[in-house]
Amino acid sequence: MSILIAGFQHETNTFAPTKADYEKFVHGGGYPPLSRGSELDAIKEMNIPLGGFMKQAEEYGYDLIPVLWAGAAPSAHVTEDAYERICSEILDAVQSNLAALQGVYLDLHGAMVCEHLDDGEGELLARVRALIGNDMPLVASLDLHANVTDLMLESASVLVTYRTYPHVDMADSGLRSAIEMHALLNGEKRYLSYKHWPFLTSINAQCTFIDPAKSTIEFMEQLEKNVASISLTTGFPASDFEGCGGTVWGYGTDQLNIDTAVNILYQRILDDEALWDVAFLSPEEAVAKAIELSKDAKKPVIIADTQDNPGAGGDSNTMGLIKALLAAKATNTAVGLITDPKSVAIAIEAGIGNNVELALGGCDSVPEDSPLVATFKVENISDGCCQYDGPMMNGVKVSVGPTVCLAIDGLKIVACSDKAQMLDRNLFKQAGVIPEDMGIVVVKSSVHFRADFQPIAKEILIAKSPGPLTVDPADIPWKHLKKGIRLKPHGREF
Structure with a gap:
């Protein structure tokens, strides 16, 4: 047959x-x-x-x-x-x-x-x-x-x-x-x-x-x-x-x-x-809690930047949570992935060990978001290729294009050329960042990251930073839903 x-x-x-x-x-x-x-x-x-x-x-x-x-x-x-x-x-x-x-x-x-x-x-x-x-x-x-x-x-x-x-x-x-x-x-x-x-x-x-x-x-x-x-x-x-x-x-x-x-x-x-139903933390609340939890911790605290999840339609380039980390003076922190091919190309041209001025990220469709204009140190350059070893999509080989690790004030930011959800630790490691060694790890993901990151996490926090993916369906400007469906558990009807 x-x-x-x-x-x-x-x-x-x-x-x-x-x-x-x-x-x-x-x-x-x-x-x-x-x-x-x-x-x-x-x-x-x-x-x-x-x-x-x-x-x-x-x-x-x-x-x-x-x-x-x-x-x-x-x-x-x-x-x-x-x-x-x-x-x-x-x-x-x-x-x-x-x-x-x-x-x-x-x-x-x-x-x-x-x-x-x-x-x-x-x-x-x-x-x-x-x-x-x-x-x-x-x-x-x-x-x-x-x-x-x-x-x-x-x-x-x-x-x-x-x-x-x-x-x-x-x-x-x-x-x-x-x-x-x-x-x-x-x-x-x-x-x-x-x-x-x-x-x-x-x-x-x-x-x-x-x-x-x-x-x-x-x-x-x-x-x-x-x-x-x-x-x-x-x-x-x-x-x-x-x-x-x-x-x-x-x-x-x-x-x-x-x-x-x-x-x-x-x-x-x-x-x-x-x-x-589910509750969310503001970027400032999530960062403050992560800094406190990470003191003397042997495992990293994971923050999910859920409203910029490229696994649900985001472009993985909003800067709200990164700016909150910098404002709170967070250290020993990794963030990934930030999709910005233009900034990656400029950093690669500058070379490893050199400082570079960048306007990193920024999502035009999110009014509250803007690029992070700053000086970064180029710590690593890679081709963006790796194989997933975590439980989800195990064995799949992926490429996120030319990739760099950018350092700024205690943060290591992995920036890539093609977007992909941070669902496997190897996406950090291919850029020279070992997430297990960090105090705080920020992932552009909503839930899929848990498969590979939950085993190494002290705690997981969900941050509702401005992004193109509105995670509370009651906040979405719907036009075509079925009449009568509730926009959230026990919420108003459409």
Whole structure:
């Protein structure tokens, strides 16, 4: 039996400053670069859904037809050109191999919004379904932050999601997708049941290392013992369209049984609604607390600069938290990554050991933000290449372009040319900074950093410094949400 496999991932913050064009997918931006055909074999050893699916499907003895895998760093809308070019490759491959196919697997994100359409994954799944007909299994894996739409659920045979945030189980979700594909190909029936969450919640509240997300996932897995598959997504609360929000769904061999399980999980989420809210520290509060906690500490205090998280659409260049650190005279502090190719080029030209005048960073779309104009010492220059060794995306090789370590008044700032979320300690180490040796470490991330940084942290603080990613959904200037959805737990309705 032959299964066609492909991946197309993007998490879209419709309020972000920069769009994802085709070249962003070619480069990858912290993900593997666009890969085709036999190049997908390299993904098999990575913590990526497609890799998990490939391993399990090959164990079952299926022949795989690899098409492509494309992913780009979260940003504003995917351009029409990028979406249609990548979709066309997938659809052309489906069409040309149709006579030999028994199934199709897609490694998707679930929160893709494009210039010309709101529901990128729903549209792709519907186009594939139109080609393969109603009977062929079409299975897809989704991110925990997917905004799961009716079109996605109606087009796919089965949808499976990650169950961790940070996403340390991406390959496992691909494996579970292969198990569901195997069941479908062996004639098992799947009945669908689903409910959409009636409220939005901040991405910071969705971390499965802590409650309520942790206990909710555990509760879901207990329910799954009595059904074929059950999933939930917390949604990506920065995609301004009617399908934005969390969803609970599942599949069973009996409609009543799966309806019951989904209703129980949905009610659990409603009962815990207040727990899905989260509080934040101001930059000044976070810095003051970090300085106090770091005194005589043997582990660094980690501050998450969550509103400039490039993993959710930020450009990783705001200076608010750095200015707060300098004002408080923080020392033995590392900050990363700051994306500023112009400043990096100037620093490289100046050379290691030399001082250089820079206007570092600054996000034009954030009125409260501005560049840091100062003199920096160039401490290190690197090519920006490394391999992730942490639990998330383990084994993935990335490049953030030419990179420098800039020193100023007790701070070591790692500045790079291409943005990537600080989710692995090797992104610091490739620039000569050892985060374990620092007193305070500031990361441009919201939650993913926890996978590799939490084991070395004395404490983790979440700072709400001005940035393009508004982490409290009640503060976002929504225009297109579904009427009646609450903008935060027990908050006002849209």
